Amino acid sequence: MYSLTTVQIYCKSTKGLTEFSWLITLRCMNALLSIFRKLLSQKLTQPFIIHNFNFALGSRYVSKTATKTVSEFEYDAPSMKTAVPGPKSQELLRQLGEIQNVGAIHFFCNYEESRGNYLVDVDGNRMLDVYTQISSIPIGDGYNHPGLNRSAFVNRPALGILPPENFPDKLIESLLSIAPSGMTRVQTMACGSCSNENAFKTMFIWYRNKERGYAIPSEQEVGTCMINQSPGCPDLSILSFMGAFHGRTLGCLATTHSKVIHKLDIPSFDWPIAPFPKLQYPLEEFVRENAQEEARCLEEAEDLIVKWRQKGKPVAGIVIEPIQAEGGDNHASPDFFIKLRNIARKHGCAFHVDEVQTGGGTTGKFWAHEHWGLDDPADVVSFSKKLLTGGYYHRDELQPDKPYRIFNTWMGDPSKNLFLSELLNVIRRENLLEEVMRSGKTLLQAHFGFLIHAMVKIKMGKYMGGKNLKNRVWYSAFGPLFNFVRFRPRIFISVHP
Numbered sequence: 001m002y003s004l005t006t007v008q009i010y011c012k013s014t015k016g017l018t019e020f021s022w023l024i025t026l027r028c029m030n031a032l033l034s035i036f037r038k039l040l041s042q043k044l045t046q047p048f049i050i051h052n053f054n055f056a057l058g059s060r061y062v063s064k065t066a067t068k069t070v071s072e073f074e075y076d077a078p079s080m081k082t083a084v085p086g087p088k089s090q091e092l093l094r095q096l097g098e099i100q101n102v103g104a105i106h107f108f109c110n111y112e113e114s115r116g117n118y119l120v121d122v123d124g125n126r127m128l129d130v131y132t133q134i135s136s137i138p139i140g141d142g143y144n145h146p147g148l149n150r151s152a153f154v155n156r157p158a159l160g161i162l163p164p165e166n167f168p169d170k171l172i173e174s175l176l177s178i179a180p181s182g183m184t185r186v187q188t189m190a191c192g193s194c195s196n197e198n199a200f201k202t203m204f205i206w207y208r209n210k211e212r213g214y215a216i217p218s219e220q221e222v223g224t225c226m227i228n229q230s231p232g233c234p235d236l237s238i239l240s241f242m243g244a245f246h247g248r249t250l251g252c253l254a255t256t257h258s259k260v261i262h263k264l265d266i267p268s269f270d271w272p273i274a275p276f277p278k279l280q281y282p283l284e285e286f287v288r289e290n291a292q293e294e295a296r297c298l299e300e301a302e303d304l305i306v307k308w309r310q311k312g313k314p315v316a317g318i319v320i321e322p323i324q325a326e327g328g329d330n331h332a333s334p335d336f337f338i339k340l341r342n343i344a345r346k347h348g349c350a351f352h353v354d355e356v357q358t359g360g361g362t363t364g365k366f367w368a369h370e371h372w373g374l375d376d377p378a379d380v381v382s383f384s385k386k387l388l389t390g391g392y393y394h395r396d397e398l399q400p401d402k403p404y405r406i407f408n409t410w411m412g413d414p415s416k417n418l419f420l421s422e423l424l425n426v427i428r429r430e431n432l433l434e435e436v437m438r439s440g441k442t443l444l445q446a447h448f449g450f451l452i453h454a455m456v457k458i459k460m461g462k463y464m465g466g467k468n469l470k471n472r473v474w475y476s477a478f479g480p481l482f483n484f485v486r487f488r489p490r491i492f493i494s495v496h497p
Contacts, residue, residue, distance in 0.1 A: 073146045074116025079126040086123025088165075095168040099176065100187050103403025104160050111155040111164055114143035122165045133158040134409045159188065159411040160404075170417040174424060175391065178366050180353075180381045181374070183393035188412025192356035192384035193247030198406050199380045199392040200251050200317065203350040204236050205405060206398045207316035210348070214401075236316040237269065237308055239301065239349070241276040243327030246319060246354055255319050258327040272308050272315065274301035276324060277332045294336040301340065305347045317350035317380075318343075322368035325357040334372040341374065350398065352380040360386030361427060364437040388423065389416035 085093065085107040092108045113120040119129040129143075136158060137143075143155055157164055175186045187202075189195040217232070225232025240246065240255035247253070248262060254269040256262055277294045280286035305315045320340065324330035344351040358368035360383075369377045379398060384390035389412050400406050427433065 074142070075118045075126055078118070078128050079124075081125055082123045084121070084123075084125060086121065086125060088122040092122065092165065092168060096163070096171075099168065099171055099185055101400045101403060101406065104407060105163060106161050108165050108167070109157060109162050111143065111157065114155065116142040116145075119143065119162075133162065136409055156410070156413065156415075158409055159414065160407050160409075164414055167414055167417075170414060170421065174417045174420040175387075175389075175393075177424065180367050180369070180377065180393055182376050182378075182395060183381060185396060185399060186393045187391050187406060188417075189384075189390040189392070189408075190410055190412060191390045192382070193249045193252050194408070195356065195382040195384055195390040195392050196246045196252050196255075196319070196352075196354060197249045199352055199382050199394070200238055200255075200319075202392070202394060202398050202400060202406060203238070203317035203352060203380065204234075205400055206350060207236060207314075207348075208234060209401055235313045237271040237313045238352075239272045239274060239304060239308075239315045239318045241274050241301075241320055241324070243276045243324045243330055244319070244321060244354075245324070245326030246321075246356075258324075270313065272304035274304055276327075276330055277336060279331060290333070294332060294339075298336065298339050298343065302343050302347075305343070305349065309347075315347065315349050317352050319352040319354055321354045322358050322371070323363075337369070337372050337377075338374060341377065344379075350379040352382065353378040354382050356382055356384045356390075359383045361433050361436055362386070364433060364440060366433065388420045389413060 089107040093102050093105060096102050096105070107125075108122045110120045110122050110124075114129075117128055117130075118126050120126050133156070136156070159167065171186065171188075175188070176184075179186065187198065189198060221232040223232065224230060238251075238255055240257065242257050244255060245258040245262075246255045248256070250266070251269075253263055253266055254271050257273060275297045277290070277297050279290045279293065283290065301318075308315050318340065320337070322337070341351050343349075353369050355367055355369065359381075360366065363371065365371060367381065369381070380392055380394045382390075382392040391412060
């Protein structure tokens with residue numbers, strides 16, 4: 001027969017921490033009601049707040065690789081040593097609060113000491129966990145299952161509410177050690193699309209808070225947001241560029257304009273789209289023409305900001321890639337980006353640089369926007385791919401004002417920060433950014449016949465080959481998808497004689 005182990009509820013009252021415990025069985029589920037009856041019968045002089053409500057099924061399941069049963073492995077009962085959050089958690093909250101919003105965090109966890117159904121925090125409090133990392137721990141697993149190893153990778157925490165003890169230190173060692181100029185805050189995410197999507201939300205929140213003078217939202221705003229109406233859901237917009245790719249989620253798709261296959265049949269927003277410069281090469285032969293082309297694109301971008309404000313859909317932010325990647329490896333000069341940054345400041349728009357594909361050192365600098373030579377290059381910088389984890393950096397003033405506004409179950413993966421720390425050590429130790437510059441010069445000077453000669457497969461099942469693909473186009477049911485060949489070599493390439 002299965003039984004429910006001890007149930008503990010911790011509630012705040014004028015007497016401090018109050019504790020109740022019951023042992024119940026599946027045949028007596030109604031006993032759960034007695035918890036609340038007994039709780040409410042207490043003479044509390046202020047509203048109680050349930051801090052933890054934890055129960056879990058006990059079983060005698062034996063893993064084929066385990067030497068102990070789960071019930072033999074886990075603790076016998078909860079044990080509380082401090083108030084929650086305890087002093088160690090409070091200090092870690094202070095440290096992490098200098099990096100990101102911590103309003104949703106309950107306490108910091110000691111996952112190495114957690115077992116089965118019991119979660120242990122950094123202050124030694126042992127709690128019976130039925131929240132299971134926002135219902136994400138696999139069935140039959142629990143913490144540090146005896147048949148599994150390496151808790152850092154098995155016990156994946158919901159970082160937004162229950163981060164591990166070393167999370168602030170690992171952020172400092174990894175992501176903050178390579179933070180773009182002017183950035184002291186970073187929010188981790190799982191992938192490039194969700195990084196950009198939440199960066200957009202951050203810009204919208206910042207813009208509206210600025211518009212309302214940082215006052216609390218009105219009753220009308222609170223009421224209308226739940227039915228997708230203005231003013232609670234304002235008609236704000238993000239300006240993007242033709243040829244851009246920022247992801248495949250709904251908001252990101254509204255700023256993606258690279259391939260038809262990404263966007264067809266998907267509803268989108270009425271947001272402005274500016275032209276991206278189409279430079280002529282060799283650059284040294286078309287200096288005047290390229291300068292005119294960039295000036296034309298900048299003028300049209302600024303005109304769109306004005307037009308959308310007049311339409312009642314003001315531009316809250318501008319998003320751009322330092323090099324358009326998915327759209328065809330399109331480049332613009334540092335002068336173009338510097339002037340676009342100034343346009344954003346002039347019109348009160350956040351400036352978001354999407355480094356999901358360009359970040360990580362493949363341009364010879366860790367961030368492609370470093371080539372612009374600006375001390376204040378952006379308000380938001382998003383990343384993923386070669387950084388092993390997703391996320392975005394932002395300036396202090398774009399910090400979300402309340403918990404849960406930027407939130408999901410995982411909020412990234414702390415194990416990826418461990419990997420990233422080691423990767424950064426290798427890059428620094430072996431001077432790989434210098435190697436990138438050397439390899440880049442070699443590739444630019446080389447003839448790519450050995451690569452171009454490779455067969456290029458067509459979706460319709462046909463093939464084409466040869467040394468010259470200049471006029472070759474890959475067609476699909478939607479028409480031409482590209483007329484270029486993109487190379488994505490490793491961070492450096494060995495050159496052989």
